[in-house]
Amino acid sequence: DAKTTQPNSMESNEEEPVHLPCNHSTISGTDYIHWYRQLPSQGPEYVIHGLTSNVNNRMASLAIAEDRKSSTLILHRATLRDAAVYYCILRLPVQGAQKLVFGQGTRLTINP
Amino acid sequence: DTEVTQTPKHLVMGMTNKKSLKCEQHMGHRAMYWYKQKAKKPPELMFVYSYEKLSINESVPSRFSPECPNSSLLNLHLHALQPEDSALYLCASSQVLSGTTGGYTFGSGTRLTVV
Numbered sequence: 059d060a061k062t063t064q065p066n067s068m069e070s071n072e073e074e075p076v077h078l079p080c081n082h083s084t085i086s087g088t089d090y091i092h093w094y095r096q097l098p099s100q101g102p103e104y105v106i107h108g109l110t111s112n113v114n115n116r117m118a119s120l121a122i123a124e125d126r127k128s129s130t131l132i133l134h135r136a137t138l139r140d141a142a143v144y145y146c147i148l149r150l151p152v153q154g155a156q157k158l159v160f161g162q163g164t165r166l167t168i169n170p
Numbered sequence: 171d172t173e174v175t176q177t178p179k180h181l182v183m184g185m186t187n188k189k190s191l192k193c194e195q196h197m198g199h200r201a202m203y204w205y206k207q208k209a210k211k212p213p214e215l216m217f218v219y220s221y222e223k224l225s226i227n228e229s230v231p232s233r234f235s236p237e238c239p240n241s242s243l244l245n246l247h248l249h250a251l252q253p254e255d256s257a258l259y260l261c262a263s264s265q266v267l268s269g270t271t272g273g274y275t276f277g278s279g280t281r282l283t284v285v
Contacts, residue, residue, distance in 0.1 A: 092273055099278075102274075102276045103276070104272065104274060104275065145212065152218070153220060153226065155219075156264050160213050162212060
């Protein structure tokens with residue numbers, strides 16, 4: 059399965075932007091890039107996904123490199139509630155469903 | 171309804187017990203999944219169901235037996251578990267793959283302790 063690489067941890071301050079990087083050099087042309095986050099004692103929560111173009115939604119923005127070998131999740135103004143583990147995942151099509159294989163993720167700490 | 175509901179939230183079972191975990195969604199998703207998550211580790215895929223049929227078994231031991239009785243329900247039957255099977259068990263659902271498919275919706279999980 060195609061693999062993603064993320065920093066183990068990052069730290070930022072409240073109300074500042076946060077840029078979470080992800081490398082996926084073995085991505086294939088049909089793999090979508092998905093981001094999820096997991097707050098303590100909860101299941102993972104979908105954040106955003108994209109294929110080639112940059113994407114924006116109410117939670118975050120996703121910037122995808124032109125060669126698609128890396129991407130960056132952008133939280134525009136971090137709050138304390140954004141402290142979580144963030145997973146960058148390549149969605150693989152498989153037998154009529156999606157296959158999401160989680161990497162180690164980045165633990166994001168937000169300082170007040 | 172945009173949720174995946176898992177019951178029970180907590181379960182303690184002995185190694186000789188038989189128990190079941192239940193997962194329910196009413197979003198019309200036809201793909202459903204079981205994941206296992208150990209403490210401070212990422213979720214690991216166990217099973218994938220597509221249109222109520224088992225699509226993927228990630229070499230999971232037979233003491234874990236999934237079942238998808240209809241398009242809204244997914245069960246995980248547990249029998250003769252080991253203490254190392256203690257973990258958070260997560261259920262998720264999604265649309266069947268398409269070019270514009272969004273993400274999975276996860277439940278909050280069942281925290282299982284095997285004693």
